[in-house]
Amino acid sequence: MRALWVLALIGVLMMMCETVMMEMIKSTPELLVVTVATEETDGLRRLKRTTDANDLRLQVLGLGEDWQGGNVRIEQGGGQKIRILRKSLEKYKDRDDLIILFVDAYDVIFLSNEEQILRKFFTFFDGFRVVFSSEPFCWPNRNLAPKYPLVNFGFRYLNSGVFMGFAPEIWNLINYKDVKDNDDDQLYYTQLYLDEQIRLSMKMTLDSMNILFQNLNGALDDVKLEISDERSETYSIYNFMYNTYPLVVHGNGPSKLHLNHLGNYIDPLRITTVKTESTTMDLEKTDLPRLFLSVIISKPIPFIREFFENIGKLTYADDKIDLYVYCNQIFMEKEVSDFVESGKGRYRSVFYEDSAIEMEEREARAFSLKRSLLMGSDYLLMIDGDVHLNKSEALLLIVHTMKEKNLEILAPLVGQPHKLFTNFWGAISSNGYYARSDNYLNIIDRKEVGIWNVPFINSILAIAKEKLTPLSNAYYYNEKLDPDMSFCSFARDKGHFLYLDNSHFYGFLVDSEGIESSKVHPEMYEVFNNKELWEKLYIHPNYFSALNGSIPIPEICQDVYDFPLMSERFCAELIEECEYYGKWSDGKHKDERLVGGYENVPTRDIHMNQIDFERHWLYMLDEYVRPIQEKLFIGYYKQPVESVMMFVVRYKPEEQASLRPHHDASTYSIDVALNKRGLDYEGGGVHFLRYNCTFDADVVGHSMIFPGRLTHLHEGLETTQGTRYIAVSFINP
Missing domain, CATH: 3.90.550.10 (Spore Coat Polysaccharide Biosynthesis Protein SpsA; Chain A)
Known part of the structure; x- marks a missing residue:
């Protein structure tokens, strides 16, 4: 019996609460969002997206009118907004059941719905009829700063980009005195607010702690994005200075770009895409x-x-x-x-x-x-x-x-x-x-x-x-x-x-800074600026397979190996670059390019530094040749490599067709074949005397690598027809 009585009492109480809630809902004024915009812009479309997403009723006033309110981005102005409001809001002037929320059109976003906006308005501003947003700057007339009433916490200066209030007070506010199109709208509202009699009679106040409204200019360090749902990765804007979550955000003054930045994370402004490779495959060309x-x-x-x-x-x-x-x-x-x-x-x-x-x-x-x-x-x-x-x-x-x-x-x-x-x-x-x-x-x-x-x-x-x-x-x-x-x-x-x-x-x-545009092939010089693309075009396609052991590196003679190094394109362009430069040595012992001016085993050649390629070639030796050397000649390590003698040799029957037996002045050497036997020349090759071993060395882009001064006495065999080119380096002399 007692249990039935308790249940009946609970039922009555629930009915009473429901009745009270219904009466509160019936008595809660409606909210109307209004803005003034003379043209449709991306900012206005953004505002509409946020009001639509939050089921807010938005009226855009003034579309299609000529803007006469000045360039408010850089100067005072905006009085035309007040005049447009006067023309459009008269029908609401006697509606005490309507709250009007005005926002600037091009730099404002909404983060919440009517219910939450009104709840905060009535909870935190009970007894007030008009609430303006606030900011840390007294603009446009800073001389008015001493006249502002003090506030306990927050900002004390009025900002007219966002404000709300009961319709009769808003109507009285915008009609209080005459205003011209190019007068400043913020100054208009400021002067009314600073008049104590007007402020008290209209029950005006400021949202000094950003409970409802957040103006960003001067407050960027006060706000941050806070994730509100980790699963959907949705964010809200949190003012940690006053521990508030403002519902309307205004990118006033120079803070518009920061509003754009925040909008990248706020629904519904956040634009995500489905990361799929087939999104366009169903499109018909027609x-x-x-x-x-x-x-x-x-x-x-x-x-x-x-x-x-x-x-x-x-x-x-x-x-x-x-x-x-x-x-x-x-x-x-x-x-x-x-x-x-x-x-x-x-x-x-x-x-x-x-x-x-x-x-x-x-x-x-x-x-x-x-x-x-x-x-x-x-x-x-x-x-x-x-x-x-x-x-x-x-x-x-x-x-x-x-x-x-x-x-x-x-x-x-x-x-x-x-x-x-x-x-x-x-x-x-x-x-x-x-x-x-x-x-x-x-x-x-x-x-x-x-x-x-x-x-x-x-x-x-x-x-x-x-x-x-x-x-x-x-x-x-x-x-x-x-x-x-x-x-x-x-x-x-x-x-x-x-x-x-x-x-x-x-x-x-691609990095285009410092391009060697005076060269025949500027791309050949791009190993530093555009290494990835350079490598794709100029390193032999089998080089990395040889380095990682996917393909073998053959030993042609005792400690003489042949490995893929440079692409055919590189080889051809190096030849063309040298021929364009054209100053081949005469193949005599006297050589002013060398310290001491004497070459013991002279060739017809061009040094890499003569074509401004020394730094690049030395890097290539360290980056691509040294790892191969360490793989083949285990136990020898020197980084970075050193080389003074780096040059391109030209063999021609009518100039210099061969090279006498010699030791290289190096710890190890490389010879890179630059052109094709049977197409560009006949003959050629290298003979290692101590091992009585001959190697054709005729695969374009492949390099011989062999020990230098002590063991590998060798000679360049005669080129009988055409022109043969090789790139030579004496490494770690």
Whole structure:
């Protein structure tokens, strides 16, 4: 019986609580979010995404009107916002059941819903009718600072970018006195707030501790991202100075870029991608959008031939590509012209501007935007000559990502291998140049994967047709800056978001600094700057197999081994570089290139230092020859190796056809065959007298390696026809 009585009592209490809750819900005012925007920008679209995700009712006022409120980015202004509010909010002036939340349109995001916003408003600001956000700066008139009332904790200065209150008070607030379009809106609200009588009558206060609103300018060190759900990796914004979780975040003043950074981690702004290699495989070529492919070569760049090979391998519908090529480098014209000619029968159209056309890089980039618009392209892809897209699906992936994620400016991540240099900046310093963001390394190492709103991109970027007209003057925005910096500065200042995609390995950047453009083959000299690509092209394809034991290294004679070292391309280019230099020695004992001026066993040769290749060759000896030596001649170790005599020898019947028996002045030596017997010459070879052993040494790129001064007396056998070239090094003399 008693149990039944208790259950009945609980039931009554629950009904009473439910009734109270229903009455509270019925009495809770509605929330209306309003903003003023005269044009649709990326920032406004971002605001809409956050209000939609949180089921907030948003009214955008003023769209399509001419902005007369001044350039509020760099000067006072914004009074037009108040005038637009007056025109639109009159219908709410008597509604005491409505709370209006005003936010700036282009630099605000919402992190929560109506229920939580109103709960905090009524819990922490009970008794107040209007709440403004706060900031640490008294702007725009710092002389007003002494007039501000003191606060117990937090910031004491008003910021008008975010405020909320009951509709009647908001209506009275915006209609209190006259305001012109170019008057400053924050000054207008500040003067009302500083009038004690007005402040008290309207029951105005500031959110000094960032309970509801967080203005970022001057408070970047107070806030951080805090993971709220480890499984979904979702984040919230935490103000650890006041132990609060603000619900509306405003990137006021110069903090807009930091708001972009925070937005990369906040749902629904966080843009993730499914990392799969088959995302584009279902696309039919007939459904692909028109693409304007702009190739810009505006500086000396190595490996341009390989760059064009990668372009040629890109998968796309060729009849939907309009190709534009700009090159102002004379020494690259052959490679560029060859590619252009091959493209004329392949692409929908081809337009080429060579070095004879007096056009600067800035003009060429701006022309790309205009030409793309003229051709009716859906997307412009601008790519510099130092970007190697070695992923054949790159174009498909870029277009697919932009369409699927509704992006209008996108750069795929590319960087110099094993270096920190990439085609984006994660942050901007106070002087407008590079600053490293706290997530930069994670992005380039792909520890964090997705699409990122960043302040600077270059080298390769795709632009949707909707942005071509708004960006048409971006490269001329600041002609004191490099074109890419001018473009990004324009985008940042005008509210165009720049996105970076690190979801796929699209390719890489070559390092073009210090290129030996005066050489016949500058790429041959790139072992330091672009080692990975250099190695792929110039080291023998079987070298590493020989080093790791996958293939044997034959012993031809006693302690004479033959191993693959250099590629045929390297050998041919080394010959051409020497012949271009042309100053072969005369094969006599007198040799002014040597200390002492005397050569005991002279040859017709060119030293590596004569073609500025000594440092490179010495590095190659230490990096590639020494490990082979340690593998073959166990127990001998010296690093780094030393060598003074490093040279290319030329044997010709009419000059010097052979070389008499001699010992090399070395601990060990290498001889690399540079050209082909039977094609370039006849005869040749090496004879080791003590072992009565002869070796043809005629496989291009293969090197002999053998001991030097004591045991291996040898001679160069006669070249009977043509010209034979070998590269010789006396190592550790």
